[in-house]
Amino acid sequence: MLFQVEMTVEIPHGLAPDVVAQLKETERQRAQELQRSGQWRHLWRVAGRYANISIFDVESNEALHDILSTLPLFPFMRVSVTPLCRHPSSNRADDG
Amino acid sequence: MLFQVEMTVEIPHGLAPDVVAQLKETERQRAQELQRSGQWRHLWRVAGRYANISIFDVESNEALHDILSTLPLFPFMRVSVTPLCRHPSSNRADDG
Amino acid sequence: MLFQVEMTVEIPHGLAPDVVAQLKETERQRAQELQRSGQWRHLWRVAGRYANISIFDVESNEALHDILSTLPLFPFMRVSVTPLCRHPSSNRADDG
Amino acid sequence: MLFQVEMTVEIPHGLAPDVVAQLKETERQRAQELQRSGQWRHLWRVAGRYANISIFDVESNEALHDILSTLPLFPFMRVSVTPLCRHPSSNRADDG
Amino acid sequence: MLFQVEMTVEIPHGLAPDVVAQLKETERQRAQELQRSGQWRHLWRVAGRYANISIFDVESNEALHDILSTLPLFPFMRVSVTPLCRHPSSNRADDG
Amino acid sequence: MLFQVEMTVEIPHGLAPDVVAQLKETERQRAQELQRSGQWRHLWRVAGRYANISIFDVESNEALHDILSTLPLFPFMRVSVTPLCRHPSSNRADDG
Amino acid sequence: MLFQVEMTVEIPHGLAPDVVAQLKETERQRAQELQRSGQWRHLWRVAGRYANISIFDVESNEALHDILSTLPLFPFMRVSVTPLCRHPSSNRADDG
Amino acid sequence: MLFQVEMTVEIPHGLAPDVVAQLKETERQRAQELQRSGQWRHLWRVAGRYANISIFDVESNEALHDILSTLPLFPFMRVSVTPLCRHPSSNRADDG
Amino acid sequence: MLFQVEMTVEIPHGLAPDVVAQLKETERQRAQELQRSGQWRHLWRVAGRYANISIFDVESNEALHDILSTLPLFPFMRVSVTPLCRHPSSNRADDG
Amino acid sequence: MLFQVEMTVEIPHGLAPDVVAQLKETERQRAQELQRSGQWRHLWRVAGRYANISIFDVESNEALHDILSTLPLFPFMRVSVTPLCRHPSSNRADDG
Numbered sequence: 001m002l003f004q005v006e007m008t009v010e011i012p013h014g015l016a017p018d019v020v021a022q023l024k025e026t027e028r029q030r031a032q033e034l035q036r037s038g039q040w041r042h043l044w045r046v047a048g049r050y051a052n053i054s055i056f057d058v059e060s061n062e063a064l065h066d067i068l069s070t071l072p073l074f075p076f077m078r079v080s081v082t083p084l085c086r087h088p089s090s091n092r093a094d095d096g
Numbered sequence: 097m098l099f100q101v102e103m104t105v106e107i108p109h110g111l112a113p114d115v116v117a118q119l120k121e122t123e124r125q126r127a128q129e130l131q132r133s134g135q136w137r138h139l140w141r142v143a144g145r146y147a148n149i150s151i152f153d154v155e156s157n158e159a160l161h162d163i164l165s166t167l168p169l170f171p172f173m174r175v176s177v178t179p180l181c182r183h184p185s186s187n188r189a190d191d192g
Numbered sequence: 193m194l195f196q197v198e199m200t201v202e203i204p205h206g207l208a209p210d211v212v213a214q215l216k217e218t219e220r221q222r223a224q225e226l227q228r229s230g231q232w233r234h235l236w237r238v239a240g241r242y243a244n245i246s247i248f249d250v251e252s253n254e255a256l257h258d259i260l261s262t263l264p265l266f267p268f269m270r271v272s273v274t275p276l277c278r279h280p281s282s283n284r285a286d287d288g
Numbered sequence: 289m290l291f292q293v294e295m296t297v298e299i300p301h302g303l304a305p306d307v308v309a310q311l312k313e314t315e316r317q318r319a320q321e322l323q324r325s326g327q328w329r330h331l332w333r334v335a336g337r338y339a340n341i342s343i344f345d346v347e348s349n350e351a352l353h354d355i356l357s358t359l360p361l362f363p364f365m366r367v368s369v370t371p372l373c374r375h376p377s378s379n380r381a382d383d384g
Numbered sequence: 385m386l387f388q389v390e391m392t393v394e395i396p397h398g399l400a401p402d403v404v405a406q407l408k409e410t411e412r413q414r415a416q417e418l419q420r421s422g423q424w425r426h427l428w429r430v431a432g433r434y435a436n437i438s439i440f441d442v443e444s445n446e447a448l449h450d451i452l453s454t455l456p457l458f459p460f461m462r463v464s465v466t467p468l469c470r471h472p473s474s475n476r477a478d479d480g
Numbered sequence: 481m482l483f484q485v486e487m488t489v490e491i492p493h494g495l496a497p498d499v500v501a502q503l504k505e506t507e508r509q510r511a512q513e514l515q516r517s518g519q520w521r522h523l524w525r526v527a528g529r530y531a532n533i534s535i536f537d538v539e540s541n542e543a544l545h546d547i548l549s550t551l552p553l554f555p556f557m558r559v560s561v562t563p564l565c566r567h568p569s570s571n572r573a574d575d576g
Numbered sequence: 577m578l579f580q581v582e583m584t585v586e587i588p589h590g591l592a593p594d595v596v597a598q599l600k601e602t603e604r605q606r607a608q609e610l611q612r613s614g615q616w617r618h619l620w621r622v623a624g625r626y627a628n629i630s631i632f633d634v635e636s637n638e639a640l641h642d643i644l645s646t647l648p649l650f651p652f653m654r655v656s657v658t659p660l661c662r663h664p665s666s667n668r669a670d671d672g
Numbered sequence: 673m674l675f676q677v678e679m680t681v682e683i684p685h686g687l688a689p690d691v692v693a694q695l696k697e698t699e700r701q702r703a704q705e706l707q708r709s710g711q712w713r714h715l716w717r718v719a720g721r722y723a724n725i726s727i728f729d730v731e732s733n734e735a736l737h738d739i740l741s742t743l744p745l746f747p748f749m750r751v752s753v754t755p756l757c758r759h760p761s762s763n764r765a766d767d768g
Numbered sequence: 769m770l771f772q773v774e775m776t777v778e779i780p781h782g783l784a785p786d787v788v789a790q791l792k793e794t795e796r797q798r799a800q801e802l803q804r805s806g807q808w809r810h811l812w813r814v815a816g817r818y819a820n821i822s823i824f825d826v827e828s829n830e831a832l833h834d835i836l837s838t839l840p841l842f843p844f845m846r847v848s849v850t851p852l853c854r855h856p857s858s859n860r861a862d863d864g
Numbered sequence: 865m866l867f868q869v870e871m872t873v874e875i876p877h878g879l880a881p882d883v884v885a886q887l888k889e890t891e892r893q894r895a896q897e898l899q900r901s902g903q904w905r906h907l908w909r910v911a912g913r914y915a916n917i918s919i920f921d922v923e924s925n926e927a928l929h930d931i932l933s934t935l936p937l938f939p940f941m942r943v944s945v946t947p948l949c950r951h952p953s954s955n956r957a958d959d960g
Contacts, residue, residue: 001252002140003275004149005336012301013876013939031185042138042151042191044098044180047925048869048932048945052183053100055138060193061335062277068336075301081336083195083275084140085254087148089127095138097924099947101720108685109204109267143253144197144260144273156865157719158949164720171685177720179867179947181926194332196341205396205459223377234330234343234383236290236372239445240389240452240465244375245292247330276332279340281319287330289444291467293528300493348385349527350469356528363493369528371387371467373446386524388533397588397651415569426522426535426575428482428564431637432581432644432657436567437484439522468524471532473511479522481636483659485816492781540577541815542661548816555781561816563579563659565638578812580821589684589747607857618810618823618863620770620852623733624677624740624753628855629772631810660812663820665799671810673828674908675851676917703953714906714919714959716866716948724951725868727906732769734853755771755851756908757830759916761895767906773912780877829911836912843877849912 001057002041002084002095003064007077008051026072039067055084097153098137098180098191099160103173104147122168135163151180193249194233194276194287195256199269200243218264231259247276289345290329290372290383291352295365296339314360327355343372385441386425386468386479387448391461392435410456423451439468481537482521482564482575483544487557488531506552519547535564577633578617578660578671579640583653584627602648615643631660673729674713674756674767675736679749680723698744711739727756769825770809770852770863771832775845776819794840807835823852865921866905866948866959867928871941872915890936903931919948 011020034040042055058064068079086095107116130136138151154160164175182191203212226232234247250256260271278287299308322328330343346352356367374383395404418424426439442448452463470479491500514520522535538544548559566575587596610616618631634640644655662671683692706712714727730736740751758767779788802808810823826832836847854863875884898904906919922928932943950959 003253004140013879015301028185032187035187042188043183043186044100044191045183045929047179047181047929048943050933053178053180060277061195061275064275065277065333065335069338079336081275082149083143083253083256083273084149085143085252085257087139087141089124090139091128091131092138095140099925109207111685141257143257144271146261156949157867157947160947161717161719161949165722175720177947179925179928179945181924181929196332205399220377224379227379234380235375235378236292236383237375237449239371239373239449240463242453245370245372274341275335276341277335279331279333281316282331283320283323284330287332291445303493348469349387349467352467353469353525353527357530367528369467371445371448371465373444373449388524397591412569416571419571426572427567427570428484428575429567429641431563431565431641432655434645437562437564466533467527468533469527471523471525473508474523475512475515476522479524483637495781540661541579541659544659545661545813545815549818559816561659563637563640563657565636565641580812589687604857608859611859618860619855619858620772620863621737621855623737623851623853624751626741629850629852658821659815660821661815663811663813665796666811667800667803668810671812675829676908700953704955707955714956715951715954716868716959717951719947719949725946725948732853733771733851736851737853753851754917755829755832755849755911756917757828757833757911759907759909761892762907763896763899764906767908783877833909833911837914847912 001059003056003058004082004084005054005056005064005068006046006051006080007054007068007073008049008079009073009077010050011073011076023072030071034067039063097155099152099154100178100180101150101152101160101164102142102147102176103150103164103169104145104175105169105173106146107169107172119168126167130163135159193251195248195250196274196276197246197248197256197260198238198243198272199246199260199265200241200271201265201269202242203265203268215264215268222263226259231255289347291344291346292370292372293342293344293352293356294334294339294368295342295356295361296337296367297361297365298338299361299364311360311364318359322355327351385443387440387442388466388468389438389440389448389452390430390435390464391438391452391457392433392463393457393461394434395457395460407456414455418451423447481539483536483538484562484564485534485536485544485548486526486531486560487534487553488529488559489553489557490530491553491556503552510551514547519543577635579632579634580658580660581630581632581640581644582622582627582656583630583644583649584625584655585649585653586626587649587652599648599652606647610643615639673731675728675730676754676756677726677728677736677740678718678723678752679726679740679745680721680751681745681749682722683745683748695744702743706739711735769827771824771826772850772852773822773824773832773836774814774819774848775822775836775841776817776847777841777845778818779841779844791840791844798839802835807831865923867920867922868946868948869918869920869928869932870910870915870944871918871937872913872943873937873941874914875937875940887936887940894935898931903927 031040031043035043039056039058040054041057044053046053056064056067058067068074127136127139131139135152135154136150137153140149142149152160154163164170223232223235227235231248231250232246233249236245238245248256248259250259260266319328319331323331327344327346328342329345332341334341344352344355346355356362415424415427419427423440423442424438425441428437430437440448440451442451452458511520511523515523519536519538520534521537524533526533536544538547548554607616607619611619615632615634616630617633620629622629632640632643634643644650703712703715707715711728711730712726713729716725718725728736728739730739740746799808799811803811807824807826808822809825812821814821824832826835836842895904895907899907903920903922904918905921908917910917920928920931922931932938
């Protein structure tokens, strides 16, 4: 089941640089792990903003929430979720 | 070059049903043609709304505008465009 | 899988009264059918507005879209969809 | 009398972890107490956000305010309240 | 139980003047009837707009919806409802 | 002359509890004083939020500003002001 | 007593040109009459929009509403009203 | 003096095609005339929307309003105007 | 050339009282200086908010920016600027 | 390829003045460097706000993101990006 998720990251200015670096590195590792498992299907940077637009392929709303709410940067994100489904005009096998 | 495009369709209530049917059919054919050419890379329906979220892969802003502004349903759409780029944490070969 | 859906109905002023009455009656019948099948789990009127707040329990985003987009009043609705999941503090057996 | 309440929690980044943990535990206990008493009728997590959508069944606006304003996490919440009533198409005995 | 209600009236430009006049007259009569019964407790015009701000005193959300949704001008209104309760600093006997 | 005023209070989390308590007590006393003088004609709590909806009866815009801007909690409020006037359908002697 | 009023005019495209011309001419005459009486103290065009920003000097909210709601173009306007008062740093005799 | 202007065109669906074509042609001629005179300094299409972003170089707010309000498509535009001035970090001779 | 400017002041709660008092005093002096020079033509307090609505009469956008960006309270302001021009129905000599 | 970018700078009040001065100076140098290379084609100050409206001419979305996200003031900016393309009515050689 597919969801478009937009995550905007807002790290407080006072956070220590090494804490931020560590958060970003664990976030990167977690993102790659979830891409390998197939649940984080697409991941793009929004040009000009510290934000991404992603497509998740998960079994349920619960699975989506578990993934998002345990991301290392989750406490610093604004997140919007849009449920998607197969489009009748799509002719791409894996877009549904 | 990648763009996320969200199109929301609002067909006026007074439009004749056969005109609407014809518009939708030519729109469907055009969407499939653009998917085959690789320019309309992804196409999903937004659950519960007459809208889609799409990813376009085009050579330039001009190419994107030419495609969107000649869609048969364009006069009845609200369109928002978000330029994307490769995410440093992405490990998918074709997402950049 | 649960979704909160808010539907606001805006019927054009020019629509013939008997057409409207027929639409509302088929909408009512469809809503009851979907409640009996368990997919439209809750249905409340928003006080003071021609709108409802509903909880749907469906197998997938596709199932939700199929239900909403075939409602008789769908062409006259603004719809917002919020995916829900079980809350860790909930102690009600059927809320997840 | 029924109300939909959406609560979004925004805990300041500087709050001590044990204070936060204590707040969440007392919030959880209070939520379960109010579910057992029947006043907090439904409680769902919004997928992807630190937020919930709930249905309260209370005797009056005053009773609703007393419950919400004394929740342990209330100072950190944005709250929106929507008064609901029975929908004429509902066929569920306890939804009104 | 008290509710603040803001009603903004938008009558379509094409409506026949005598239909409009008749609607307004029946609206006026209904408003006075509901004031006499004590349910429409206060009624003020918003300066500079075709809108009112009102306070209703009703037994339930259902009672409020029944009143608002049967007003003659209801199909032409945007309505917002805010549930109120007694303020701890109020010293006016009839404001709770 | 009547004005609806909506005040939403947002006290910074770092303010010392005894300072907050003192501010609220002087606010309460000032609110009662202004009710006794007839200038703060109605005062209601908005259910579920740290906010009030009030009706002021003052001689001028200046008088309204003097009252609001000297409230003890004013530095922590978002305030919106709506000028009101007598409604032609009102039949209550003191609502104009 | 002073009010800033912003009026945005939206004339429906189907209105007959001579009706529009007549409305604008009577609007112009009424605006000049109210300027001569001193109640419409300032009147400026917003650059690039069919809108004006005005300052009214009236005795009460009622007087303001009577003036605005009887303007010939009122049925085609969106109006916003902001009550003003003398600024402590103003040194202009007639701005309060 | 420079202004950024964004114009979004919304032509009503019922307008006759030859009327629309004529409007667009006279709009195009007027735009080119104003570019030749140096007042319409830049003109770009917004990708994916029937809208433009332009830079005007005019002597006054009045001159800007005269230009915009006499464009053939002005009755069908939403217009936003942002006054610009030379940026201290600009090193381009003609951007001030 | 005329501009409406709305300035909303938001002073951080932690700023020392004597710093704030000094800022306000220099702001007051600067406002009076600019009124005497004729550039700050009108200055009104918005009733109920720490905000003003002003009319500036300056030679250019640059002159406006120089004035606003050097106000002592500028770092604590949200500012919105609306370019104005003479209204064809105005009959006041100095409003253009 | 052209993009309009609007950058609004919000420097936290607690940042040390010399740090701010250093950031602004390196920002200025970087802006001039990018103007000389032709990528930052236009740069204007928005009158009355600490913001700029710019036109970038870059090879791709990636190139735009690399430029914006490495600006010294980027962590303190809100950025909005609008992809542009040549307008059919433009007669300026370098606007496409």
